[in-house]
Amino acid sequence: MAETAVEDKRITLKDAVKLVPDGAHLFWGGFGFQRPPMAFAHELVRQKKQNLTIYTCGSEMDLDILVGAKVASHLEVAFYAIEGIGLAPNVQRRIKEGTIQIEDYTNLAMALRFLGGALGVPFMPLKSMLGTDMLTKIRFRPKKAEVMTCPFTGEKVVLVPSVRPDFSIIHASRVDKEGNVQIDGIKGEDVEGARAGKKVIVLAEEIVDTEFIRAQPDQTVIPNIYVTHVVECPWGSYPMMVYNYYDYDMEHIRMYYEQCKTEEGWQKYCSDYITSVGSHTELLQKIGIERLMKLKAKKPFPY
Amino acid sequence: MNKKYANPKEFTTLELMAVCGSKQIKNGEVVFIGTGLPLIAAMLAKKTHAPKAKIVYEAGFIDSNAIDIALSIADSRLGYRASAAIGLIETLGLMLQGGHVDVGFVGAAQIDEYGNINTTYIGNFENPIVRLPGSGGGNDIVSSAKRIVIIMTHEKRKTVKKLDYLTSPGFLNGPGAREKTGLLGGGPSLVVTNLCQMDFDPETKRIRLATIHPGVSLQQIQENTGFDLIIPEKVPTTELPTREELNLLRTIDPHGIYIPRAK
Numbered sequence: 001m002a003e004t005a006v007e008d009k010r011i012t013l014k015d016a017v018k019l020v021p022d023g024a025h026l027f028w029g030g031f032g033f034q035r036p037p038m039a040f041a042h043e044l045v046r047q048k049k050q051n052l053t054i055y056t057c058g059s060e061m062d063l064d065i066l067v068g069a070k071v072a073s074h075l076e077v078a079f080y081a082i083e084g085i086g087l088a089p090n091v092q093r094r095i096k097e098g099t100i101q102i103e104d105y106t107n108l109a110m111a112l113r114f115l116g117g118a119l120g121v122p123f124m125p126l127k128s129m130l131g132t133d134m135l136t137k138i139r140f141r142p143k144k145a146e147v148m149t150c151p152f153t154g155e156k157v158v159l160v161p162s163v164r165p166d167f168s169i170i171h172a173s174r175v176d177k178e179g180n181v182q183i184d185g186i187k188g189e190d191v192e193g194a195r196a197g198k199k200v201i202v203l204a205e206e207i208v209d210t211e212f213i214r215a216q217p218d219q220t221v222i223p224n225i226y227v228t229h230v231v232e233c234p235w236g237s238y239p240m241m242v243y244n245y246y247d248y249d250m251e252h253i254r255m256y257y258e259q260c261k262t263e264e265g266w267q268k269y270c271s272d273y274i275t276s277v278g279s280h281t282e283l284l285q286k287i288g289i290e291r292l293m294k295l296k297a298k299k300p301f302p303y
Numbered sequence: 304m305n306k307k308y309a310n311p312k313e314f315t316t317l318e319l320m321a322v323c324g325s326k327q328i329k330n331g332e333v334v335f336i337g338t339g340l341p342l343i344a345a346m347l348a349k350k351t352h353a354p355k356a357k358i359v360y361e362a363g364f365i366d367s368n369a370i371d372i373a374l375s376i377a378d379s380r381l382g383y384r385a386s387a388a389i390g391l392i393e394t395l396g397l398m399l400q401g402g403h404v405d406v407g408f409v410g411a412a413q414i415d416e417y418g419n420i421n422t423t424y425i426g427n428f429e430n431p432i433v434r435l436p437g438s439g440g441g442n443d444i445v446s447s448a449k450r451i452v453i454i455m456t457h458e459k460r461k462t463v464k465k466l467d468y469l470t471s472p473g474f475l476n477g478p479g480a481r482e483k484t485g486l487l488g489g490g491p492s493l494v495v496t497n498l499c500q501m502d503f504d505p506e507t508k509r510i511r512l513a514t515i516h517p518g519v520s521l522q523q524i525q526e527n528t529g530f531d532l533i534i535p536e537k538v539p540t541t542e543l544p545t546r547e548e549l550n551l552l553r554t555i556d557p558h559g560i561y562i563p564r565a566k
Binding site for chain 1: 325338339361362364371374375376377378379380382383389390391392395396399400418423428431434435437438439440442443445446447468469470471472475481484486487516517518531560
């Protein structure tokens with residue numbers, strides 16, 4: 001019997017980012033400090049992308065970098081800060097300058113908007129946001145949310161519009177070259193977000209043999225049917241964390257937070273760690289193996 | 304058994320606030336918390352009166368038994384000996400909106416006298432002075448958990464007559480408003496600050512002084528409150544932490560990440 005042809009979806013990080021045109025709408029994966037596609041954010045900055053609209057629940061340094069570099073012009077989000085440290089420094093400045101527009105939802109609302117997009121329905125109902133300014137204060141959407149009386153029960157619900165972004169960008173633990181994705185630890189809203197995108201780019205810490213995936217298919221959270229491209233990207237969430245792989249580099253994150261309080265500080269950070277290093281590999285070389293090895297997860301701890 | 308209360312000189316205000324928070328968690332309850340002081344309060348509750356409390360973090364960690372202090376709600380530290388690691392649709396949707404969460408802890412940049420919360424903008428929406436982190440899961444939690452505990456610092460500019468932005472619903476504009484609006488959860492039950500604890504008058508749903516922290520005067524509370532606070536005739540002093548609670552707190556956060564040690 002002929003061996004089944006295994007489709008190879010692997011491309012490089014640079015080529016993956018080249019696919020994203022200016023003005024594109026992106027689902028942005030990861031949640032809080034966990035598995036943000038940092039390397040993809042850096043490369044978007046290096047390739048000087050502009051006017052992107054980003055959809056996500058909660059993001060931190062990744063979103064702050066995209067806003068600081070003026071790669072993103074519109075956000076539809078629930079939360080951003082540098083958790084445990086302070087407010088997102090670049091976002092504060094860019095709001096005042098008017099270069100970023102933010103539409104506020106809740107985490108559940110955003111997660112359901114992705115689920116709605118993935119399901120192919122135009123909106124989703126939920127019981128959050130009722131009675132609040134999130135319903136009435138609208139920044140740029142023609143329509144943001146709508147309170148409706150349920151036709152079956154008479155109960156009040158909020159309808160939020162589904163999202164079908166041009167691209168979904170996620171950073172996963174493992175993927176095979178066909179695009180079967182496994183994620184250790186929490187999934188945040190990545191499972192729905194990945195399925196909502198018209199094209200899906202999966203970055204992963206490891207590319208594993210498809211037999212590894214097929215020996216434990218119950219661990220696959222995104223089957224290859226949804227996935228367009230796969231990028232091998234070890235340490236791709238640095239300086240944030242990946243469950244079972246590495247911890248965050250708190251010293252670096254604090255340095256970022258302090259330095260980016262001023263425009264000059266941000267410009268210096270952007271040059272030192274993003275634009276003057278030519279690639280993700282070069283960034284890792286700059287950080288150095290010694291520092292990275294200290295962050296490696298120490299089993300049985302996932303950090 | 305007699306409790307061995309600590310002397311007020313032996314603990315800091317943050318330690319007292321953490322102990323107050325922990326007392327709001329009953330054994331066996333499903334608890335929704337974020338990082339910061341609520342995280343410490345929940346860890347303390349599990350080590351004292353509520354070992355069977357199930358702590359849920361919105362990012363997807365369920366029944367966490369973390370032993371190290373997490374800085375992010377999605378921190379891998381929270382995965383240690385958790386029973387499940389799933390995602391937001393699970394925690395905020397199925398678990399919370401589905402009606403399984405007993406008590407949620409949230410912070411607030413501003414609250415008003417009905418316990419409505421702002422975590423989005425300071426200043427005008429059109430031209431804000433400060434952009435705060437936003438709702439995150441805060442609005443979801445406050446909308447749908449059976450009870451809500453708010454932990455915040457007590458300042459005049461934070462306890463206001465009118466919020467700059469209403470992010471999460473307390474009792475909105477009074478009795479019956481939550482029900483009329485279609486909200487599922489029971490609304491706020493307690494506000495823990497660095498000066499006192501406040502609950503809500505069952506008739507008017509307005510905020511009411513419940514206990515005063517040791518060493519704090521009524522005048523001090525009034526001076527630091529921007530809305531009209533209901534003050535009952537008799538207001539007890541907040542129950543002091545026990546020596547055991549303090550010792551446990553110091554083992555939970557040995558490096559003082561959320562509760563810096565007293566000098």
